Amino acid sequence: MTTPSQQFGRSAEELAEEWLRKKGYRILERNLRVxxxxxxxxxxxxxxxxxxxxxxxxxxQFGGAxxxxxxxxxxxIIKLASSYLxxxxxxxxxCRFDVILIAGTTQGSPKLTHLEQAFEVSSSDWQW
Structure with a gap:
């Protein structure tokens, strides 16, 4: 059985994916287990x-997303990306690392914020 928290998370990912597609991104993988x-x-x-x-x-609450x-x-995330590459x-x-923040409730429209290159990765961070 899916919890309300899991449902909200899934909805957030669907919203993010739809928004990215509209911005010209080609989605290659979603919820990829590595x-x-x-x-x-x-x-x-x-x-x-x-x-x-x-x-x-x-x-x-607690600073939000x-x-x-x-x-x-x-x-x-860096470790998983290294494995994928x-x-x-x-x-x-x-490559770069982005974060999409979705804040809001199930009532009304949530607010989406896309942080492009949300964090830097140095060569020592990569785990080949």
Missing amino acids: GRGELDLIAQHHDTLVFIEVKGRRTN PYAIDARKKRQ AQHGLSNQF
Whole structure:
């Protein structure tokens, strides 16, 4: 059985995917399991491979969606992206890390914020 929290998360990802498509992104993967983790969305935008973390919050309690991406989560996303690139022979592919924040309730229109290149990755962060 799906919990209300899981339903909200799924709705947030669907909204993010639809918004990205309208902006010209080509969605390559959604909810891709890599080892023990999951990448929310992987998209192509022009010549850039984009790894997108989607965070939805019903309220801004505890800082809302922006505070859901901490240092541990960034490391996990980088590790999963490294695995994806290695598995697909894309170690020379230019890529970036975006975050889409969805704030709102199930009533009314949620607010979507797209943070392009939400965090930087140094060469020492990659785990080949």
